[in-house]
Every structure is written in structure tokens, then in C-alpha cells.
Amino acid sequence: MSRSVRGEGMKEWTKEKRAKRAQRGRSMAAIEQRQQSHFGWMDGCKNAKRNFAESSFCGNSKLFFGAKSRPDSLQKTKKKKKSSTNPKKRGRMPTGCCAKFDTHVLIIGNGPAGIALSAFLSGMQPFYDERHPHQNAVVHEKLLANYQLSLIDQDLSWSSNLTELSQSGRPLSVLYDMLVRPGADMGSVDPGSLQWKLDKSRDVPHMVIGETKIGGSWNEYDPEMLTVSFSDWMDMPGFTMEQWLGGRPLVKRLPSCAVASYLKRYVENLRIRKKFHQFFVVSSIKKVEDVWITEGTRSTDGRKFVIRSKSVVVACGKTSPKTLQLPNEENCSSRIVYDVRALKEKLDATRKTLSDVENYDAPSTSTSAPVIVVGDGVTSVDCVRHCLERDTPVVHVIRRNLRELRNVTLSRLSPMHYSEYTEIYRMMIGRSSHKNYQRILEANLTSISKFHVEITTPSECIQMPYSSIAVCIGRESHFSKVFESPPSFLDYRSPDDDTLYAVGSFAGDHFVRFLVGGCLRVAQHLTGTHCTNNNVIDKTPL
Numbered sequence: 001m002s003r004s005v006r007g008e009g010m011k012e013w014t015k016e017k018r019a020k021r022a023q024r025g026r027s028m029a030a031i032e033q034r035q036q037s038h039f040g041w042m043d044g045c046k047n048a049k050r051n052f053a054e055s056s057f058c059g060n061s062k063l064f065f066g067a068k069s070r071p072d073s074l075q076k077t078k079k080k081k082k083s084s085t086n087p088k089k090r091g092r093m094p095t096g097c098c099a100k101f102d103t104h105v106l107i108i109g110n111g112p113a114g115i116a117l118s119a120f121l122s123g124m125q126p127f128y129d130e131r132h133p134h135q136n137a138v139v140h141e142k143l144l145a146n147y148q149l150s151l152i153d154q155d156l157s158w159s160s161n162l163t164e165l166s167q168s169g170r171p172l173s174v175l176y177d178m179l180v181r182p183g184a185d186m187g188s189v190d191p192g193s194l195q196w197k198l199d200k201s202r203d204v205p206h207m208v209i210g211e212t213k214i215g216g217s218w219n220e221y222d223p224e225m226l227t228v229s230f231s232d233w234m235d236m237p238g239f240t241m242e243q244w245l246g247g248r249p250l251v252k253r254l255p256s257c258a259v260a261s262y263l264k265r266y267v268e269n270l271r272i273r274k275k276f277h278q279f280f281v282v283s284s285i286k287k288v289e290d291v292w293i294t295e296g297t298r299s300t301d302g303r304k305f306v307i308r309s310k311s312v313v314v315a316c317g318k319t320s321p322k323t324l325q326l327p328n329e330e331n332c333s334s335r336i337v338y339d340v341r342a343l344k345e346k347l348d349a350t351r352k353t354l355s356d357v358e359n360y361d362a363p364s365t366s367t368s369a370p371v372i373v374v375g376d377g378v379t380s381v382d383c384v385r386h387c388l389e390r391d392t393p394v395v396h397v398i399r400r401n402l403r404e405l406r407n408v409t410l411s412r413l414s415p416m417h418y419s420e421y422t423e424i425y426r427m428m429i430g431r432s433s434h435k436n437y438q439r440i441l442e443a444n445l446t447s448i449s450k451f452h453v454e455i456t457t458p459s460e461c462i463q464m465p466y467s468s469i470a471v472c473i474g475r476e477s478h479f480s481k482v483f484e485s486p487p488s489f490l491d492y493r494s495p496d497d498d499t500l501y502a503v504g505s506f507a508g509d510h511f512v513r514f515l516v517g518g519c520l521r522v523a524q525h526l527t528g529t530h531c532t533n534n535n536v537i538d539k540t541p542l
Contacts, residue, residue, distance in 0.1 A: 102307050109208075110210025115267060121203070121204040128147040129147075134178065206275060209282070214273075221341065233511070253417065285483050314501070332449070351390065368467065376399065378410070384427075
């Protein structure tokens with residue numbers, strides 16, 4: 001073959017190769033363009049989803065419950081399917097709500113009370129376990145008769161006729177505690193008489209909103225503070241503290257940070273996290289005809305929200321510390337604290353400031369101005385203890401006399417499990433002493449200035465310098481102010497409106513071990529029930 005022929009063939013082969021390469025380039029460009037278009041649409045969906053999440057409940061509650069849609073240019077015509085009349089096929093239970101309600105039940109408060117009630121409304125069902133009969137013969141007989149039914153479906157009003165239950169004024173709360181922790185006050189570790197089943201078909205549509213992270217006030221306590229209640233007294237329905245820890249804890253009392261972590265894990269374990277909404281601050285609750293309208297703002301961004309519900313449950317605790325109500329108290333606020341955590345931070349900051357000053361010959365803390373601790377409860381004892389641990393002098397102002405002090409809660413705490421409290425309690429009643437501790441009984445703070453306080457007793461008026469004041473006289477709830485008129489509650493329900501409820505501290509149950517029983521009672525109310533003669537509750541539609 002001549003060279004000219006080979007040259008012409010090479011040219012043709014080169015042209016074909018270049019043409020194929022160009023075609024491949026155009027194809028790749030088309031593919032890339034389609035990918036950009038596709039991922040651009042996905043990014044648009046992601047942005048829409050993000051904007052949708054940010055706007056949930058903001059300005060208009062319909063934004064949370066409305067359907068998401070694509071841009072008009074991307075709309076696809078689909079044949080509308082006929083909706084099923086069977087609520088189970090639609091993935092939800094009948095709510096009895098129409099379009100004017102955003103949810104059937106709104107729970108305000110995401111602490112232990114709100115979490116426990118949400119568990120019951122999400123299908124957590126307690127049943128009497130006949131394999132572990134309760135030691136009380138009457139209780140055993142009553143519950144055994146309907147052991148196949150959940151306690152939520154039973155009429156438990158007979159509990160108010162039992163002396164050991166009715167004395168507390170909240171028989172169902174005590175009954176629940178007896179069934180879960182039989183003989184707990186006597187140190188017994190016998191297994192409980194309840195077994196749990198999670199039935200999602202019993203789910204009642206509800207929402208839980210709170211001002212803090214899940215766990216409520218337990219997120220705000222001093223993380224090193226040990227609980228007064230034993231660890232198993234903090235159990236939520238169906239998933240215990242022991243199950244969370246993977247075994248029985250070696251110590252009876254756990255730090256508050258452990259309780260906060262347990263409550264968060266509980267919500268995740270029951271898969272009810274989507275029902276909880278954090279940092280929602282309620283400013284107004286009112287009823288218009290048969291609709292409860294709850295308004296407020298999100299503390300994270302200040303956006304407003306409006307939620308319409310058929311029922312409202314107040315589950316927020318007493319989160320605001322009580323003040324002394326003295327004329328100059330606000331002006332001296334930089335030297336006044338109202339909880340243990342703030343006092344520890346102030347004491348530690350003072351010590352660090354002094355240690356950072358060069359060539360500073362710090363005077364003995366025993367001769368410096370004392371910390372004034374006002375109150376005679378557990379929180380005041382914690383404050384006293386932290387002062388003494390830091391060699392800081394403390395003056396303990398106690399309003400009770402010696403006789404009254406012998407009947408307070410501190411007097412009933414076991415030295416074996418509450419040694420830090422019983423030691424200081426002995427100082428309070430004069431049975432022991434400490435070089436940095438001084439008590440003043442039957443006393444009140446009557447005046448505060450920038451550097452001095454006035455302490456009044458029945459016999460004298462004492463002027464005293466101070467470094468800080470720790471006010472530990474209890475907590476209160478200002479939540480009643482969000483209602484048009486302050487509500488009252490009987491059996492956890494308002495006698496004026498049977499769609500308004502309260503649980504937890506707001507209803508008078510201040511310990512976790514008892515408030516779960518109150519949540520059980522409210523769950524009975526909310527499932528729409530009325531009692532019949534056979535200790536069985538006849539269910540009616542929501």
C-alpha cells in the first residue's frame with residue numbers, strides 16, 4: 001500500500017476520532033446539565049423543607065400542618081386517590097377533631113410530667129401482672145379481676161376508699177407508686193406488679209411544648225447535685241432508669257445531669273421525639289368557643305406561634321424562685337442568688353479573682369463577711385454545705401423555731417443515704433457545730449442595703465455585713481398569669497372546664513414517683529371515657 005493511501009486512511013481515522021470525542025463531549029455536557037437541573041431541584045426542595053421547618057408554628061399554625069408543595073413549574077398532575085374511610089389505613093386514630101384543631105391535646109411543659117403523659121398518650125399501657133401479686137389483698141383482688149385490661153381502661157375509683165391510699169389526698173398517685181415500687185419506703189427491692197405494653201393503635205394525637213430542652217428544670221440544676229429521690233423513684237413508664245444504665249446503679253442517688261440525660265434518652269427510646277418542641281414560651285392561653293388558642297414566641301428566634309387544640313394540659317413545674325419582696329432587693333441583685341448553682345459560680349469566681357491578683361495576701365475567709373443563707377429546706381442546706389466546703393463563713397437565717405424544725409423533711413432523711421444533709425441538719429437543731437456556721441432561729445430578713453442586711457427576731461434586730469445572699473425559700477409558678485382568669489383543679493381537671501388539666505408540680509405532685517400516677521389519671525380523662533359498674537371504663541370516640 002502506498003504512503004499516500006495510508007496517509008488518507010490516517011486522516012479519515014483522525015476525523016472520526018475527533019467527531020466521536022466531540023459527540024462524547026456534547027453528551028457529557030447534556031448529562032451534566034441534566035444533573036445540575038436535578039440537583040438544583042433537590043436543593044430547592046431542601047431549602048423549602050428548611051424554610052418550612054423554620055416557619056413551623058410561626059405566625060400561623062397552619063404552616064406546621066399544611067401540605068408541602070413544589071413550585072408551579074415542577075407540579076406533576078397525579079390522579080387523586082380516594083381517601084380511605086378506615087382511620088387505621090390512614091396511619092392514625094380518629095381524633096374527633098376537625099380542621100379547626102391543630103392537635104387534639106396540647107401539653108405545656110417538657111419535664112417528667114409532660115414526658116410521662118406523652119408516653120401514656122402514645123400507647124404505653126400498664127397492665128397488672130398476676131405473676132407478681134401485690135401484698136395488699138384488696139389491691140390484688142380488685143386488679144386481678146380485670147388484669148387483661150390496661151389500668152387506663154379501668155375504673156380505679158375504689159382506691160379512694162382504701163385508708164392507706166386516701167390519706168394522701170391523691171389515691172391514684174399512691175396506688176401507682178405502690179404497684180411500681182412495692183415496699184420502697186421500707187427499703188424493699190421486690191419486683192413491681194405492673195407489666196408494660198406499647199400499643200401504637202392507642203395513640204392520641206398530641207404535642208408537647210416547653211421553654212427548655214427536653215427534661216425541663218432538670219437541665220437547669222447544678223449538674224453535681226444529687227437527687228433527693230432514689231434512682232428507681234425517677235422511673236418513667238415502661239423504660240426504667242435501671243434499663244437505661246444497663247443494670248442496677250451502685251449508688252442510690254444520682255446526679256441531676258444523669259436524670260436529665262435519662263429523660264432525653266427515654267423520649268428517644270419510645271420514639272416520641274417528634275411530638276416534642278423545645279424553647280416555646282407561652283404568653284397567652286384562651287378559649288374561643290370550643291377551641292383552646294395558645295400563643296407565644298420561640299426563645300431561639302423570637303418568632304410567634306399559635307396552636308389550636310381541643311384540650312390543654314399544664315405540665316410545667318414551679319420554675320420561678322420566690323423572692324424576699326423587699327424594697328431594695330432588685331437594686332442589690334448582683335449580690336443575691338436564688339439557687340445552688342448560682343451560689344457555687346459566685347463563690348468560685350470570687351476565689352479565682354483573689355488568686356489572680358499578684359502579691360495579694362488574701363485574708364482568712366473565716367474572718368471575711370459571711371454568706372447569708374435564707375431558708376430551711378434542702379436547697380438551703382446545699383448552699384450551706386458548699387460554703388463550708390470552701391471555708392466560707394455562713395449565717396443561716398431560719399424562720400422556724402426549734403420545735404418546728406424537728407418536723408421538717410430533713411428530720412426524716414436517713415443518715416446512711418443522706419449524710420451530707422443530716423450533718424448540717426444537726427447543726428440547724430444545735431446538736432453539732434462548725435467554726436464557720438452560725439444559725440439564727442425564728443428570724444427573717446427585713447432590710448437589705450449594698451453592704452448590710454437587717455435580720456429581725458422576736459427579741460432583737462441584728463445589723464450584719466454580708467458578701468452574698470442565697471435566698472432559698474421555695475419556688476412558684478407564674479403560669480397562671482397566661483390565663484384570662486387563674487384556673488383551679490380538682491382530680492387534675494378544672495371543675496370549670498373539663499378540657500383543661502394539670503399534672504406535676506402545678507397540680508401539687510412535687511416528686512416524680514407520685515406525678516406519674518397523676519398523668520395516668522389524666523390519660524384516663526383524655527381518652528374520652530365514662531365508667532360502668534364492672535370496674536371497667538367504657539371507651540367513647542375521641
